[in-house]
Amino acid sequence: LAAGTYTHGVSTANDTATAQITLNAASPDNGTVAGTVTDTNGDALSGATVTAGDVSTTTASDGSYSLSVAPGDYQVTADADGYLSASKSATVTENSNTTVDFSLTAEDGTISGVVQDRNGNNLGGATVSAGSQSATTAADGSYTLSVAPGTYTVEANATNFQAATQTTTVEAGGSATADFALEPQSEPEQPMQFTAYVRGEESYLHTGTPDNSRPILYSRCRGGEPTPADQGPDFLPTDDCITIEGTIYPSNDTWRGDVDFPPARDIINETESDTIGNIYFRANITTIDQAGGTFDVDTGRVSVETTVDIGVTVWSIGSIFSVSSPAANPYSQVVSESSNRLSDSTCRLPSVSINVSTEKSYQTGSPFPATSTVSGQRINDSDIGKLVTDxxxxxxxTGCGTTFFVPINDQVNTEQGIPAGTGDNEVAYLTEFNIQTGS
Structure with a gap:
């Protein structure tokens, strides 16, 4: 029978009864809406919600879904956190499968923050950029950028300040913070002049004498001016200040200049024989070419590299002073450069390369106890540092000649403990620096 309402009657010998019966049309079989939900890169979106009519489901880990719905026309909608929702029309027929795929576009995220100077003052009008997006900070230094999800290098720029960058990652629909404290634009660093001098009371030269414990002490030097050698130096005192002058180049933390060594001089006892008696020794120390090294004004790290030539002169002074009462300053009694000269003008020691640094320290051959270590010291707030040699x-x-059958070469060698190999000669210079800005 067709769908409709019918009257059904039943009769017996004694009676007749009727009833109305309504026949409904048979329900059609459902159809299926199925597909996948991905982002714009084709990556599956798990947990997205797909709805058709009053039926909904969530996507699996591979982004797939399936809805069983009655035949008809539908608006199928896909939603996922951090993404813009999307809808598509679909017609579903009985016992059929309708495919509806979605590619969802991620919602933009934000990068925000504050731009300040290093003292915490807000910088309005600064430019902040990330990818193709940029913004200008408000008067309070704040900014916000709207960007697609991804990893960005965020850069802040402001007039008269150095640019700064940060790396940050923005999730879909999320937010990230990038605050900046900008450093002022630095002025080009100009070369600086400096002078330095060795302060004698804490400096010494240790030579390779046989007992390995005989230091050369320098006369006192303060403010670049020598003062009386009242400490009673044992050996070869210098009458003037050892000075360094040069130019610092901050761009590469180097310096070039000159080192001025005053002559080293003293009475020494002639030990080769009793023929000569007391003699006066002077060593003129001169640098070969320019000196140089490293000079980091910020850290106080300094090094000096130079080569010195040592010319030697020996005079006889036994006829001037008695052995029991030697002169305090025998060189002042020399009448002239030629007076009582024993050595030839060619008398000299081989050139010596000297490398000193605030970073060096040593123990071998030190006149201090074996447990002590002499260490360099970087320039402190008082502009004083200690430089130590290799x-x-x-x-x-060589070239000193012979007098009274005594080889002056041997005499100089004996008195000075030379030749002396590595480990027998070290220098520690307590040095005061005067650095002047400007070229």
Whole structure:
């Protein structure tokens, strides 16, 4: 029978009864809406919600879904956190499968923050950029950028300040913070002049004498001016200040200039024989070419590299002073450069390369106890540092000639403990610096 309402009657010998019966049309079989939900890169979106009519489901880990719905026309909608929703029309027929796929576009995220100077003052009018997006900070230094999800290098720029960057990642629909404290634009660093001098009371030169414990002490030097050598130096005092002058180049933390060594001089006892008696020794120390090294004004780290030539002169002074009452300043009694000269003008020691640094320290051959270490010290707030040499070697004296059958070369070598190999000669210079800005 067709769908409709019918009257059904039943009769017996004694009676007749009727009833109305309504026949409904048979329900059609459902159809299926199925597909996948991905982002714009084709990556599956798990947990997205797909709805058709009053039926909904969530996507699996591979982004797939399936809805069983009655035949008809539908608006199928896909939603996922951090993404813009999307809808598509679909017609579903009985016992059929309708495919509806979605590619959802991620919602933009934000990058926000504050731009300040290093003192915490807000910088309005600064430019902040990330990818193709940029913004200008408000008067309070704040900014916000709307960007697609991804990883960005965020850069902040402001007039008279150095640019700064940060790396941050923005999730879909999420937010990230990038605050900046900008440093002022630095002025081009100009070369600086400096002078320095060795302060004698804490400086010494240790030579390779046999007992390995005989230091050369320098006369006192303060403010670049020598003062009386009242500490009673044992050996070869210098009458003037050892000075360094040069130019610092901050761009590469180097310096170039000159080192001025005053002559080293003293009475020494002639030990080769009793023929000569007391003699006066002077060593003129001159640098070969320019000196140089490293000079980091910020850290106080300094090094000096130079080569010195040592010319030697020996005079006889036994006829001037008695052995029991030697002169305090025998060189002042020399009448002239030629007076009582024993050595030839060619008398000299081989050139010696000297490398000193605030970073060096040593123990071998030190006149201090074996447990002590002499360490360099970087320039402190009072502009004083201690520079220590590598162990260096000194060769034998040459060209000094012979007097009264005594080889002056041997005499100089004996008195000075040379030739002396590495480990027998070290220098520690307590040095005061005066650095002047400007070229």
């Amino acid at each position: 162990d260096f070697s000194v060769g034998s004296a």
